[in-house]
Amino acid sequence: xNSLAVTWEAAYDDGTVLAxxxxxxxxxxxxxxxxxxRLVSPGEILVDLPVGDGRTxxxxxxxxxxxxxxxxxxxxxxxxxxxxxxxxxxxxxxETVKKSATFEQSGPLRGVEPTPEExxxxxxxxxxRLKTSKVTLPSGYVLKx
Amino acid sequence: MAATVTIRRLxxxxxxxxxxxxxxxxxxxxxxxxxxxxxxxxxxxxGTNYSYWVSTQLNATSTPSGTINNITWxxxxxxxxxxxxxxxxxxxxVYVQATGTQGTSGTQLxxxxxxxxxxxxxxxxxxxxxxxxSITGSLTNPSTGAFGHFFVxxxxxxxTAGPGTIxxxxxxxxxxxx
Numbered sequence: 097x098n099s100l101a102v103t104w105e106a107a108y109d110d111g112t113v114l115a116x117x118x119x120x121x122x123x124x125x126x127x128x129x130x131x132x133x134r135l136v137s138p139g140e141i142l143v144d145l146p147v148g149d150g151r152t153x154x155x156x157x158x159x160x161x162x163x164x165x166x167x168x169x170x171x172x173x174x175x176x177x178x179x180x181x182x183x184x185x186x187x188x189x190x191e192t193v194k195k196s197a198t199f200e201q202s203g204p205l206r207g208v209e210p211t212p213e214e215x216x217x218x219x220x221x222x223x224x225r226l227k228t229s230k231v232t233l234p235s236g237y238v239l240k241x
Numbered sequence: 242m243a244a245t246v247t248i249r250r251l252x253x254x255x256x257x258x259x260x261x262x263x264x265x266x267x268x269x270x271x272x273x274x275x276x277x278x279x280x281x282x283x284x285x286x287x288g289t290n291y292s293y294w295v296s297t298q299l300n301a302t303s304t305p306s307g308t309i310n311n312i313t314w315x316x317x318x319x320x321x322x323x324x325x326x327x328x329x330x331x332x333x334x335v336y337v338q339a340t341g342t343q344g345t346s347g348t349q350l351x352x353x354x355x356x357x358x359x360x361x362x363x364x365x366x367x368x369x370x371x372x373x374x375s376i377t378g379s380l381t382n383p384s385t386g387a388f389g390h391f392f393v394x395x396x397x398x399x400x401t402a403g404p405g406t407i408x409x410x411x412x413x414x415x416x417x418x419x
Contacts, residue, residue, distance in 0.1 A: 116306075121306045121307050121382070121419075122306070122307045122419040123307055123419070158419065159311075159417040159418065159419060160243055160417070160418045160419070161415065161416070161417050161418075162246065162415065162416055162417075162418065163413060163414075163415045164246075164248070164262065164413065164414055164415075165248065165411050165412050165413035165414055166265075166409075166411030166412070166413070167262075167263045167264070167265075168411075174417075201371065202369075202370055202371035202372070202373075203370065203371075208311055208417055209310045209311045209417070211307070211308060211310075211419060
């Protein structure tokens with residue numbers, strides 16, 4: 097697996113799917129119809145984040161985080177719900193997964209800058225505890241918390 | 242499709258933009274983009290000699306599908322250059338060509354000598370992955386090219402330094418993309 101093979105999919109409540117690999121852009125996700133957001137690689141779902149339990153499509157956040165210098169390059173894929181969590185980061189090359197209740201002060205799960213389509217309304221800031229969410233990890237991945 | 246982003250070193254009056262993503266770039270007493278071992282920084286009999294300051298910036302050769310933002314810069318937090326060798330830096334929103342006396346010393350990096358610096362230069366090793374330096378700027382589809390502010394740094398060699406090539410340090414950039 098390589099980083100180029102990891103893409104996102106937005107599954108809607110009518111059964112249709114908007115897929116990055118088909119050329120869709122993150123800003124095109126219809127957040128009011130979102131049922132589930134997934135990070136996928138060919139043939140497998142790496143992370144599946146369903147809405148519900150207080151989370152809506154407007155709480156969704158996704159980033160491809162590149163860290164490079166000195167000839168080295170690492171790419172993390174971040175996805176989750178803000179502010180209620182959880183947030184997950186995947187590093188495909190090392191098959192590492194990190195999961196946290198919220199964004200952290202440092203490391204791969206360090207906070208993000210919101211985009212215009214991400215509405216982290218104050219009214220949503222009701223529960224910062226880590227809630228159970230269906231996070232499917234592929235075999236061989238390590239969950240580091 | 243993810244953008245193709247490179248780390249660039251800016252030199253000269255133009256300036257000239259040189260891709261240093263996969264190379265070790267050296268600070269020297271010249272404004273050359275790849276000085277190699279030419280124009281090393283002489284150890285002074287007393288006081289401090291400086292490298293020409295080094296201006297670095299991100300550059301996208303292909304556009305992101307969405308936006309690039311949340312740019313940061315940091316080190317490993319430990320000065321491995323050795324006794325008498327320090328490195329200071331800060332961000333700048335406009336390029337200013339490095340000056341000095343070639344082969345002897347660069348002009349000291351200060352807000353007085355580099356009017357576009359965001360503030361007084363600080364020890365770069367205070368910027369770590371846990372407390373990175375935030376770099377202002379973003380890039381949105383369909384734009385390409387240089388984006389974000391510069392990170393400008395300078396090596397300072399005191400009279401207590403020893404001769405020879407110093408150990409390389411890794412300076413890290415990070416950015417988010419949608």
